[in-house]
Amino acid sequence: MCQSCTPGQHCAEPGLSSPSGPCSPGYYCIQGSHTPTPQYYNNTDGESGAHTVEDVYFQIHFIGDVCPAGHYCPIGSARPEPCPPGSFMGQSGGVSETECHPCTPGFYCPDWGQSSAELRCPEGSFCPAGSVTGHQPDRQCPSGHSCPYGSVKPAICSPGTYQPLPSQPSCQPCPPGFYCLEGCTTPLPCPPGTASMIEGLQSQLDCSPCPPGFYCNTSALISPSGLCSAGHFCSSGATESAPVSQMYGDICPAGYYCPEQSSAPLPCPVGYILQDKGATSSNDCSPCPPSRYCIAPGSSQPSGFCAPGHYCIGGADTAAPQATLSQQTCFCDLISSSHLQKYDLCLLKHNITCSVHIPGRIPDMVLNHVYGNR
Structure with a gap:
């Protein structure tokens, strides 16, 4: 009794007691194939009828075909072998699994036998070449990074931005009063002596010094803590309201007065002196004493005695005063x-x-x- 040719083999002649040989690489032969390179004729071009008797036979008895895209067929294949998940093959006639391409970077290929990579990596994840799924636990975007749609790898947060959470598509701007280094997960506060209203600061050097006449006594300020105290002056970067012997301010020196919010001492005018420190008003300046003269602004002591031939009764600003x-x-x-x-x-x-x-x-x-x- 005649039997159909063995799957994976072909029987090219009548009266055979064994198959003629294996199906050719890049093809598959199901049971009953009479050729090592079967090709199914599919009339898709609008033409009527088959071209040859063999085509008619193939239409009636399907015996195999060229290996389809997404699959490979080694020699003697009885059926196509699908490319595994994480790979794809765009062309037909593949002969080996090595012809299956790793899934395109930024995409994932979850199915067997894919002929193309069509699924982009979801937001919050990254997909290197050969990804099987877009939600692998070890490929979730880490904190301090961002993974937008179709990411190949995590993008580290640039200076001036941060991201405290994992699996996020973007980084956030650093808030006012803070600065954010590259890859920041938690914004760093600007130190005392600074006040910054601008977001997106990239380093501590970007924190703005407390403005003159004010003080900033805590960290992460967006505005000064208050005004410099009367009797003191506060230059840029003050951390206290009444500084003494600091780079950013001091008690008002003798010969000068400092109202509230002073950024620098104000000198008593010529003809006046002020011997004490910490003055708060111009009213604290005293006229130069009789018989003396005070020629320089900001004097704490008289400049000297009145010149011979002249007299000074008080408030003199020259050694030789003349009546007006x-x-x-x-x-x-x-x-x-x-x-x-x-x-x-x-x-x-x-x-x-x-x-x-x-x-x-x-x-x-x-x-x-x-x-x-x-």
Whole structure:
């Protein structure tokens, strides 16, 4: 009794007692094949009928075909062998599993016999070449990284961003008052002496110093803690309201005064002194004492004694004070006409000092109204 040719073999002639040989590589032969390279004729081009008697036979009796895409067929194959999960093969006629390509990076191939890689890696995961699934536990995006849709590998968070959670598609901007180094999982607070309202700081050097006239006494501030105290001054980066002998501020020095929110000491004007530290107002500045003069602003002691031939009654800003034109005019107005022989001349010429008149007739009480004169 005649039997169908053995699967994986072909029987090319009638009257055979054994198969003619194995099916050719890249093909598969099911039971009853008479050729080592069977090809199923499929009329898909709109033509009617088969081309040959052999085509008609194949249409009636399917005996095998070329190895389909996503599969491979070694010599003597009775059926196609599918490429395993994590791989694919785009062409037909494969002869070995080595022709199955690893799944494309950024994709995953979960099925047997895939002819293409079509599934992109999901958000929060990464898929290197040959991935079988998009949700492998050891391929979840770690904290400090981001894995957007179709990631091949985790992307480390860039400086100025952070990500505290695993399996996330993106990194978050570093919040104000903090800075974030590369791969940051927890923002780092800007130190005391700084206040930063801007997000996305990349290092501690980006933290803004506390502005002059203010102090910042805690970390992670977005605005100053308060105003510098009166009697002290706070330059940039102060950490306390009343600094003493610090790089960022000090108690107000002698000769100067410091109102609240001072960024630098303000000098007492010329003609004044201030001997004590910690002054808070210009009202604390005192006129230069009598017989002395104070020529420099910000003086804590008089500059020296009044020059010979001059006198200084208080508030003098030079060693040789001169009466002003208005003061000279005042002298002429106060002196009685009966005391001067040329009173009319004094009234007409205000630019002439009263000393051109008879000196002995100028009352002392008049001179005391002027801070200094010859």
